[in-house]
Amino acid sequence: MKKVINQEAAIVDEMIEGFIAAYSNDYKKVPDVKGITYKHSSPDKVGIVIGGGTGHEPLFIGAAGEGLADGVALGNVFAAPTPDTILEVTKSVDQGKGVLYIYGNYAGDVLNFDVASELAEVEDIDTETVQVTDDVVSAEEKEERRGIAGDMFVLKIAGGAAASGLPLSEVKRLTAKANDNLFSIGVGLSPGTSPGKTEPMFELPEDEIEYGLGIHGEKGIRRSKMKPADELTTELLEELQKVAGLQSDEEVAVLINGLGKTTLMELFIVNRKVQQWCEERNINVYDTDVNSYCTTQDMGGFSITFMKLDDELKKYFDVPAASPYYTRANRGESE
């Protein structure tokens, strides 16, 4: 797989340099570490730090902005950020109100954020943590599941709550509630290639797909031959519904997330079926987002995410947000 890079060892630093060069009006690099911060965070708010391995762009580098994260801690390609990276970003965004950490539940991220949180305590910065656990096929127990595209919705609630001026304990409670209401399932169509490597990240025959395949190639639930979009989408929705248990009249936000290679055109075709499925079951779709927020290089496939909403979550979901890669416009009072 051809990749436009210089040297493998320089990928993360050069990506950050290019990002800052593009958006220096709004973002700056945290000195000496692989981290960035948003320049215009409103004063006296709880800081939000999100982080994870590089290679999933626009997550995580594109996740900071108005009503979103204040800082981003980046690791090497597909590896968690180091404790000192997280700590330096934490110090940069702390305004004396504490900092909330948000990351997908992977062993490396948990370990590094836990160490960073202890280091922050020594610096007198309060931190709280919400691990995103939305991938329903990755484990039976909710808290053991991996985090995938649902990161974006959890961040949206956290950012909205922090922008509303709530204290750390409340921002944490709402963010954890968003995660409790979050259910995703993915399907892999073809493997991606890690930059600098010659072999794809995993093997998948050309004519086969894997249900529930993780974003780093973690084993899913079953393989089958490729199918038409409607059939594939329906099967995924049925697996997702086993765990999500959506009821008639329940309200949800929907995210159709592409994994990198799957096109927006295809994602819309998926979404068409998702909306039909919801309508047939009387599930109210409050809002839909069709985009590629959490990718794995040139991996083919997509995921479907539902976040169940109540009035409280809707309030923070509707707080306007903006980054170069995520926008939520003000819906206004008239709606």
Add this chain to the structure above:
Amino acid sequence: MFLHIGEEIINAKDMLGKIDSEIGDGDHGAGMATGAEAFTAKLQEASCHNVNAVFKVTGMEMMKSMGGASGVIFGTMFSGGVKNLPAKETLDTNTLAAIFGESTEAVKKRGKASVGDKTMIDALEPASEALKKAAGEGKGLYDSVADAEEAANQGVEYTKNLEAKFGRAKTLGERALGFQDAGATSVWLIFKSMRVWMEKNE
């Protein structure tokens, strides 16, 4: 001695990566090599006055440079054992046993893994036990490290019969059987490097 460990880890980059790619994501070799390059550079420029400083610098550099789970775990393995240790000018069996005894506890507490979870603990805990036993028997440093290397090696073999409880191999279940754990292999490699260095420099 630590510079030799660094060299061996860097040389083993592809071997460790290959072991990891069977059931993990294949980045363990590259990660360990990054850590080894960082601590090698730091040890060469910094003047470490005692045993404690060497262990601490090695661990801190690994934690700072590697990221991922391995950075914290191997960083803790080196730096976690000297936290409460009185300053030592020379390394003897008692000191090494005390360092690895403490660091094994620190790693277990940090990673929440125990023997049988198919992690580096399956090599580290028996190696640490072997050092303790050797210290009790009054063995010299070389023989003690050789015992630890052998115990770690048996630990690596043991991981082949286990299903993974942590990391990306966790979702594989029985598919992980027959493959050794990459982290455990690194533990073995570290003790082996220590022994080989002592052999050459005695």
